[in-house]
Amino acid sequence: MSNKIRARVEGLAVPAVIHTANLPQDTALKITGDATVDKSTTVDDKIVGELRVPSRTADGQGTVETRFRALVDAECDGAIAAGDYIKAGDHNSGVQCFKKWTPLGVSAGPVFTGDLPHLIVGQCWVGGADTETGTFLLF
Incomplete structure (x- = not known):
């Protein structure tokens, strides 16, 4: 069914x-x-x-x-592959860019690494290398 x-x-x-x-x-x-x-x-x-x-x-x-509201072309802050979740990246000369979101994990001992879920702003549709233009689906 x-x-x-x-x-x-x-x-x-x-x-x-x-x-x-x-x-x-x-x-x-x-x-x-x-x-x-x-x-x-x-x-x-x-x-x-x-x-x-x-x-x-x-x-x-x-x-x-x-499930998204916008499809945008923007600069990649680091390499991003199609399907990766994204977060806001560092502004490069005033230009908005996106960075790969990394799931929260545990490093050695009580140290956490990665990003919190509320930082996700969308998903990569067409990937790109660092400083290349990618296409992103945004909430």
Whole structure:
């Protein structure tokens, strides 16, 4: 039995390469590469949205309805891969940039490393190296 959607708040719809052909609408999707998605298959997948317009061929064009509100191009503060969660980075000459968010973990002893969850501002759609331009989905 598939999930029954009872109510919907529309998010941002973005064109994407759909890795698996003929997925049903409303399939939960994860980012697998630059502007590329595939069906979510594991417990800890970072769900980006639901399939709206499926592709009839493998690696064909389709549309994903995301849970985000904006799609922006901005500078990367360090390397960021597609699918990574992002936080605000250091401003570079007054230009807004984004940095990869790192999950909170424990280092040696009682020392914590990483970032708190409330710092997440979105997810990387098209990645880039340090100082390159990436494309980001923002809440």
